[in-house]
Amino acid sequence: MSQTNLLKICFSISILGIFSLLLISSLVQPKLISRYSELRLDESVRTSGKVISFNEFQDFGVIRLDNGIIVTCNCQLKENSTIRITGKVTEYKNQLQIQAEEIENVF
Amino acid sequence: MFFEILALFLGILAGTITGLLPAIHINLVSAFLIASSAFFLTFTSPLVLVIFIVSMTISHTFLDFIPSIFLGAPDEDSVLAILPGHELLLKGKGYEAVILTLYGCIIGIIFILILSPVFVFILPKIYNYLKFTMFFILIFTNLYLIFKEKTSKLNALLVFLLSGFLGLSTLSLPIKESLLPLLTGLFASSSLITSITKKQKLPKQLVNSRRIKISKKELLKPSIAALLSAPLCAFLPALGTGQAAIIGSDIVGEVKRREFLILLGIINAMIAGLSFITLYSLDKARTGTAVAVQKLLENFTPNNLLIILAVILISAFFSFYIALFLAKIFANKMTNVNYKNLSVLILIFISVVVLIFSGFLGFLVFITATSTGLIAILLGVRRTHLMGSLMLPAILLYLPF
Numbered sequence: 001m002s003q004t005n006l007l008k009i010c011f012s013i014s015i016l017g018i019f020s021l022l023l024i025s026s027l028v029q030p031k032l033i034s035r036y037s038e039l040r041l042d043e044s045v046r047t048s049g050k051v052i053s054f055n056e057f058q059d060f061g062v063i064r065l066d067n068g069i070i071v072t073c074n075c076q077l078k079e080n081s082t083i084r085i086t087g088k089v090t091e092y093k094n095q096l097q098i099q100a101e102e103i104e105n106v107f
Numbered sequence: 108m109f110f111e112i113l114a115l116f117l118g119i120l121a122g123t124i125t126g127l128l129p130a131i132h133i134n135l136v137s138a139f140l141i142a143s144s145a146f147f148l149t150f151t152s153p154l155v156l157v158i159f160i161v162s163m164t165i166s167h168t169f170l171d172f173i174p175s176i177f178l179g180a181p182d183e184d185s186v187l188a189i190l191p192g193h194e195l196l197l198k199g200k201g202y203e204a205v206i207l208t209l210y211g212c213i214i215g216i217i218f219i220l221i222l223s224p225v226f227v228f229i230l231p232k233i234y235n236y237l238k239f240t241m242f243f244i245l246i247f248t249n250l251y252l253i254f255k256e257k258t259s260k261l262n263a264l265l266v267f268l269l270s271g272f273l274g275l276s277t278l279s280l281p282i283k284e285s286l287l288p289l290l291t292g293l294f295a296s297s298s299l300i301t302s303i304t305k306k307q308k309l310p311k312q313l314v315n316s317r318r319i320k321i322s323k324k325e326l327l328k329p330s331i332a333a334l335l336s337a338p339l340c341a342f343l344p345a346l347g348t349g350q351a352a353i354i355g356s357d358i359v360g361e362v363k364r365r366e367f368l369i370l371l372g373i374i375n376a377m378i379a380g381l382s383f384i385t386l387y388s389l390d391k392a393r394t395g396t397a398v399a400v401q402k403l404l405e406n407f408t409p410n411n412l413l414i415i416l417a418v419i420l421i422s423a424f425f426s427f428y429i430a431l432f433l434a435k436i437f438a439n440k441m442t443n444v445n446y447k448n449l450s451v452l453i454l455i456f457i458s459v460v461v462l463i464f465s466g467f468l469g470f471l472v473f474i475t476a477t478s479t480g481l482i483a484i485l486l487g488v489r490r491t492h493l494m495g496s497l498m499l500p501a502i503l504l505y506l507p508f
Contacts, residue, residue, distance in 0.1 A: 007485045010478040014269055017475025021276035024468065029279060048504075076405065078390060082504075086281075105398055 030086055036068040039089045039096040047098065048084040051077055063100075073100035081105055114155045118162030119422050123429055125163065126170025128456075133160075133167045137399035144403065153403040154411065160403075161383060161415050162422035164396045165216075168379040169426035170433070172208040172372065176201055177437045178299075178453060191364040199310040202438040203319045207365055209430050210321055211372020214330055215337075216423040218373065219380035222338065223416065226384040234389055242505040249498055252353060258487045266483045266492040271499025273479055277472045278500050286395075288461045288469040292476025293493045296457055300477065301484055302450040309446055312438035321369075329370035332359045337377040340393070348374045353491060380419050387412045 030044035039045065049065035054077045063071040063083075071085055072092075087100040125133050137160055140147070147156055176192035195204040237244070249267065256263035270293060277289050332355030340351050351374045356362040362370060382394040387407050392398040404411060461473045476496075483490050 003485060007482065010481045010485065013478035014273070014475055014482060017471060017478065018269070018272050018276055021273070021280060021472065021475065025276055025279045028281065032279075076402070078401075080390065105392060105401070 033069075034067055036096070039069070039098070041089050041091055041096060043089050044087070045089060045098060046084070046086045048082065050082050051079050054079055070095070070097040071100050071103075072097055073103055075100065075103055077103070110151050110155045111158055114151075114159040115162045115418060115421060116425075118159040118164075118418075119166040119425050119429070121159070122163040122166025122168075122422070122426065123170050123433075126167040126430075127174060127433065133163055133396055136163060137396050141399050141402055153405075154414065156403050157400050157411070158414070158418050160396050160399050161418045164379050164394075165376070165419055165422040166426040166429070168376050169209060169212050169423070169430045172205055172375075173430065173434055173437055176204045176208075177434075177441055178449065191367050194364060195368075196309065196312075196441075199313050201309075201312050201441065202314045202434055204368055205430065205434040205437075206319055207321065207368040208372035208375075209427055209434075210326070211329065211333075211369040211374075212376040213372075213423065213427060214326065214369070215333065215373040215376025216380065216419060218330075218334060218337075218377055219384070219419060220416065222377075222381065223384050223412075226338075226381060227388045227412070230385070230388050242502065245498065245502045245505065248354070249495070249502075252489075252491060255353065255357060256488055256492070262486040263488045263492050266479070266486065266488050267495035267498075269479050269482065269495075270476075270493045271495035273472070273475055274496030274498075274500050275503070277476075277496070280468060280472075282465050282469045282472065284464045285469070285472070288465045288473035289476050289496055291457055291461060292473040293480040293496060294490065296454055296473070296477040297480025297484060299450045299454045299457075300481060303447055303454070309442050311442050314435050314438045321365075325363075325366055326369060328359050328362060329355075329366045329373055332356050332362065332370050333373035333377060335359075337374045338381065340374070340378045340381075348378060351378070353489070376423070383415050383419075384412070387415075 030046045031038075032046045033039065034047060047065070047067065047069055049067045049069065051063055052066050053064045055062045056076075061073050061075055061077065063073060063077060065071065065083075071087065072090075073085075073087075077083065082105075084104040085098060085100050086102040087098040089096055090099045091097070121136055122133065125136060140156060140160065144153075144156060172192070176196055192201070192204040192208075195201060253260055253263045253267060273293075274289065277285050282288070333351075335358050336351040336355030339354070340348070348371060352367065352370050355370060355374070356367065379394070379396075382392070382397040383400060385391055385393050386397045386401055390401075390407075392401045401407075458470070458473070462470050465472070480490070480493060483493055
């Protein structure tokens with residue numbers, strides 16, 4: 001097979017693959033949000049931000065992010081770390097918050 | 108004390124295995140260790156697990172040049188070693204290529220000790236200023252690397268953007284160990300396919316270490332280049348060995364093939380070791396293994412740091428001799444092995460590993476990444492532009508507006 005043909009095949013697979021992955025990610029991913037006002041009860045969401053404060057209670061922890069979103073989790077975190085969260089929106093004392101299902105340290 | 112020493116040697120053993128096996132990265136072992144830490148912590152302390160992770164990291168750093176040079180199957184840290192390493196391999200000097208990287212690693216370890224006080228006392232003071240300019244530093248670094256491309260700047264930009272979008276889509280998908288299919292596809296499998304399509308016969312390898320001479324002059328240039336570029340990787344997200352090596356070699360002027368291998372060894376070791384020092388000084392985890400240490404050590408004390416530095420030194424000493432020994436075995440056996448069949452076997456092995464750990468969606472990433480990696484090879488651009496897969500997401504993360 002000539003190099004030009006191989007290059008064409010690779011381009012086709014690469015572009016088709018990237019578009020398929022983008023399509024799949026838009027279909028399977030929880031909605032990406034960046035503000036408290038975007039929270040909707042019972043919705044699966046993703047967000048990221050810097051940990052402003054982390055308060056640990058007996059069974060869970062409460063994270064306050066720099067975008068104003070409050071997250072509850074069963075985790076150990078340090079202030080000032082940047083994290084990415086996936087979870088479900090729940091309500092506590094008339095305030096919406098994310099119940100974290102997955103927390104990832106970004107940097 | 109028994110458990111600490113046992114962890115040190117088990118870490119070296121684990122790092123030797125992960126270093127030699129293509130596609131099995133230390134991050135995978137660290138993730139497994141964290142997932143099962145509840146079990147391990149019933150009979151040992153977090154510090155013992157940290158010692159295991161640190162010694163595994165250092166050992167992996169020394170060993171992972173062997174498969175990159177002899178098999179053309181690198182991980183993301185040793186990808187640049189393929190070209191100069193492979194050239195020497197085709198001249199019967201594969202063993203010499205490994206020795207050059209090993210000397211580089213030893214220099215890198217010495218630099219870690221020298222730079223540790225700077226990282227502990229000075230970096231925290233300047234980091235806050237750097238953080239706000241991170242976005243611009245990342246943009247500038249990438250533009251610089253694209254404009255330094257010798258073949259075609261447009262092709263370099265194309266490869267950067269393709270891999271960047273691939274990285275963005277991959278990292279937004281719920282794939283386990285998402286970096287595994289992404290990086291093995293971009294770097295390892297694409298190299299292996301190239302090796303399979305070429306009819307290569309390896310010449311007899313020279314394994315007499317007494318005939319391998321490294322002058323002080325050859326060590327000086329890469330050392331300066333590494334000192335100027337490697338510390339950047341300690342706090343710049345997504346900046347890896349490849350980019351640091353190019354930036355460093357550009358600063359000091361033309362670097363010869365042998366010097367470049369030494370440079371890669373120094374930078375690789377420095378990034379691995381300094382990631383733990385950065386974790387102590389900035390509380391930022393720059394690598395997968397540093398994330399694991401961060402999760403294990405709730406309170407990172409100065410005493411912990413001293414223990415980690417000691418572990419780095421001891422594991423480097425043993426890893427150097429293990430790597431020398433294994434490189435000799437590789438060099439002796441390689442000429443008797445059918446290189447094409449071996450590449451096919453490794454490719455199958457990597458594919459199976461990706462399927463097991465990342466599932467079918469991960470496999471789709473792997474195929475796409477392999478094609479993207481092949482595009483870079485076929486266009487003849489530097490493969491460091493493929494690190495756009497991590498750079499572009501990092502740039503977007505630090506977007507100031």
